[in-house]
Amino acid sequence: MNEPTQASSVRYEEATKRYPGAAEPAVDRLTLEVPAGEICVLVGPSGCGKTTAMRMVNRTVEISEGDVLIGDHSVREREPAQLRREIGYVIQQIGLFPHRTISENIGAVPQLMGWKKDRIRARSTELLELIGLDPELGDRYPAQLSGGQQQRVGVARALAADPLVMLMDEPFGAIDPINRERLQNEFLRLQAEIRKTVLFVTHDIDEAIKLGDRIAVMREGGRVEQYATPAELLMAPATEFVEDFVGADRALKRLALMRVADIDLWEAPLAHVGQATAEVRAKLAAPDVEVPYPLLVDSERRPLGWLSERDLVADVVPSRPDSPLGPVLELADVMRDALADLLQGESQYAPVVDPQGRIAGVLSVEIISEFLASPEAKSDEQPAVERPHE
Amino acid sequence: MSNQLLLAAAGDVGGDFFRQRSSDTLPCQSRPDEVFCFDWARDNIDRFGTPTVQHLEMVVLSLVLGLAIAFALALLAHRVRWLQTPLLAATGVLYTIPSIAFFFLLLPITGLGRDTAIVVLAAYTLQIIYRNTMVGLANVPESAREAARGMGFTDRQILWRVELPLAIPEIVAGLRIAALSTVAIATLAVFIGAGGLGTQIYGSGNLTFPTSILIAAAIVMSMALALDAVLLTVQRLTTPWRRARAG
Numbered sequence: 001m002n003e004p005t006q007a008s009s010v011r012y013e014e015a016t017k018r019y020p021g022a023a024e025p026a027v028d029r030l031t032l033e034v035p036a037g038e039i040c041v042l043v044g045p046s047g048c049g050k051t052t053a054m055r056m057v058n059r060t061v062e063i064s065e066g067d068v069l070i071g072d073h074s075v076r077e078r079e080p081a082q083l084r085r086e087i088g089y090v091i092q093q094i095g096l097f098p099h100r101t102i103s104e105n106i107g108a109v110p111q112l113m114g115w116k117k118d119r120i121r122a123r124s125t126e127l128l129e130l131i132g133l134d135p136e137l138g139d140r141y142p143a144q145l146s147g148g149q150q151q152r153v154g155v156a157r158a159l160a161a162d163p164l165v166m167l168m169d170e171p172f173g174a175i176d177p178i179n180r181e182r183l184q185n186e187f188l189r190l191q192a193e194i195r196k197t198v199l200f201v202t203h204d205i206d207e208a209i210k211l212g213d214r215i216a217v218m219r220e221g222g223r224v225e226q227y228a229t230p231a232e233l234l235m236a237p238a239t240e241f242v243e244d245f246v247g248a249d250r251a252l253k254r255l256a257l258m259r260v261a262d263i264d265l266w267e268a269p270l271a272h273v274g275q276a277t278a279e280v281r282a283k284l285a286a287p288d289v290e291v292p293y294p295l296l297v298d299s300e301r302r303p304l305g306w307l308s309e310r311d312l313v314a315d316v317v318p319s320r321p322d323s324p325l326g327p328v329l330e331l332a333d334v335m336r337d338a339l340a341d342l343l344q345g346e347s348q349y350a351p352v353v354d355p356q357g358r359i360a361g362v363l364s365v366e367i368i369s370e371f372l373a374s375p376e377a378k379s380d381e382q383p384a385v386e387r388p389h390e
Numbered sequence: 391m392s393n394q395l396l397l398a399a400a401g402d403v404g405g406d407f408f409r410q411r412s413s414d415t416l417p418c419q420s421r422p423d424e425v426f427c428f429d430w431a432r433d434n435i436d437r438f439g440t441p442t443v444q445h446l447e448m449v450v451l452s453l454v455l456g457l458a459i460a461f462a463l464a465l466l467a468h469r470v471r472w473l474q475t476p477l478l479a480a481t482g483v484l485y486t487i488p489s490i491a492f493f494f495l496l497l498p499i500t501g502l503g504r505d506t507a508i509v510v511l512a513a514y515t516l517q518i519i520y521r522n523t524m525v526g527l528a529n530v531p532e533s534a535r536e537a538a539r540g541m542g543f544t545d546r547q548i549l550w551r552v553e554l555p556l557a558i559p560e561i562v563a564g565l566r567i568a569a570l571s572t573v574a575i576a577t578l579a580v581f582i583g584a585g586g587l588g589t590q591i592y593g594s595g596n597l598t599f600p601t602s603i604l605i606a607a608a609i610v611m612s613m614a615l616a617l618d619a620v621l622l623t624v625q626r627l628t629t630p631w632r633r634a635r636a637g
Contacts, residue, residue: 060540084542095537099555099631109541141634157541167540 007197008164010034014066017052026052027222037195041212049222050201054167058087085109088158088166092173094150096142103138109161127156148179166198217242251372255336265361266290270297273319277312291362296321301358303351427601445586449572452508456515464523481517489575493582507579515568522564526557562625573614
């Protein structure tokens with residue numbers, strides 16, 4: 001990026017919102033810190049105050065008591081319009097200006113801040129490229145773009161003036177599931193590049209687990225039930241409410257946080273073209289064999305296919321195996337996707353390859369189900385897993 | 391009979407056109423059943439020039455004044471919500487006053503001539519322009535407003551940079567209706583001595599000589615259509631986003 005990128009921490013200090021006439025506060029003494037450059041997801045059922053809490057940051061909701069600090073500065077001391085120009089804002093309805101072109105929409109805040117026209121245009125082009133849209137779309141109007149494209153533009157618009165903090169209020173909530181998944185992945189890719197402090201509101205726990213570095217599970221009255229990393233939340237729900245909210249399938253959800261490399265893979269007996277089948281049969285007969293089928297690999301140890309009984313009838317291993325290879329996984333694949341590939345390929349085993357395409361092991365449905373049943377999957381220990389998007 | 395009364399009343403207050411009539415001899419008298427007298431039209435087409443210019447001036451000035459007042463009222467009602475209904479009612483009452491009566495009611499205040507006509511004609515445009523401006527502002531997508539606020543637009547910036555540009559189609563639509571009715575009503579301005587094409591309808595000759603009336607009416611209609619075309623062009627030029635569609 002040509003513009004320098006910046007991010008600040010966000011700190012809630014006993015922040016409370018009371019609406020006149022309401023018996024209970026909408027947000028009750030919220031204390032929470034989001035470190036600079038991290039995504040904090042506020043998640044909870046509707047009416048839990050998550051949007052109210054988020055909107056305290058840019059003062060579209062006024063704070064009744066307590067404070068919110070961006071970096072070391074209280075938002076209460078700032079003039080609201082000035083404050084908001086330093087905070088990116090993305091809403092579910094997107095809210096692009098229908099009468100302005102895409103470039104003008106992206107340049108809205110820079111224009112308010114008095115940037116020169118050339119700089120605004122350059123910034124729009126840069127951001128369109130960053131979000132993966134053709135810069136030629138800059139001259140179109142929002143009505144000419146698809147919903148997914150519009151939401152990308154909404155994100156670009158929020159990033160235009162290099163905000164310290166991004167507020168995202170269910171930004172992908174109105175997008176169909178397939179495009180939502182794509183937008184989420186794109187957003188994670190983008191975030192890895194720009195490292196903004198993001199407050200993200202959603203009611204979808206799966207989205208929270210996928211996107212959040214930290215998740216604050218909230219319940220009615222704006223109280224935080226648990227504030228933790230996704231893995232902690234899944235392994236050790238602090239309260240019954242969190243446990244219910246996370247769902248009975250939380251072990252399954254943990255697969256979304258793991259990569260294939262994080263689990264112990266099996267070893268398949270390897271066979272090379274032209275090798276004597278007797279040798280291969282000997283490997284299969286070994287007592288500790290984990291995979292009962294030989295995997296045919298080339299001279300670089302890249303998998304070519306599975307050998308069947310029929311392939312082993314001849315004296316030497318044939319160059320064209322009888323069974324197709326089926327799905328091939330990579331060490332970097334997210335475990336949940338790997339399981340989906342296995343199930344979709346209707347195969348019990350899938351070879352896993354390293355970045356060079358060489359065989360690293362074999363993943364089976366059995367390995368995954370053993371993992372899910374193991375105490376490790378349920379234990380309170382912090383597992384040595386990396387966030388999928390890091 | 392009512393025509394004669396009307397002319398008598400008009401003659402009392404304003405009408406130099408009666409003197410004009412008396413000096414003319416009516417043409418085509420040999421063929422009284424002819425609806426349109428081409429000879430007369432050919433010889434007298436010049437006399438429509440000045441009234442046409444007067445008429446157009448009156449209409450344009452009324453529309454500008456009406457737009458200014460209605461727009462100001464709409465902005466006021468946009469900020470002070472409870473004023474919306476009373477203002478709509480007030481402009482509605484103005485709209486119901488019969489035009490001739492309205493002209494004569496204003497005579498003691500603004501006197502004879504163009505000023506009175508412009509005030510009355512402008513008053514008639516208020517209802518339509520005010521109402522359409524309010525509709526235009528109400529139709530602005532709430533999401534655009536919310537996004538603007540969240541991005542740091544001030545209230546004034548939201549109004550001038552988001553809401554009003556988006557309300558232009560409705561505002562211009564109101565202006566177009568107002569322009570059509572103003573062009574027509576302005577023919578009555580002749581009764582308070584404001585000139586315009588009304589002189590050629592109610593004045594030149596008399597109401598039993600249709601040729602002048604037909605020419606004046608044709609000019610009035612052409613003027614209305616021309617103004618409408620101008621406003622439509624203005625609308626198209628100021629709202630290019632309205633024609634942009636997917637593809």
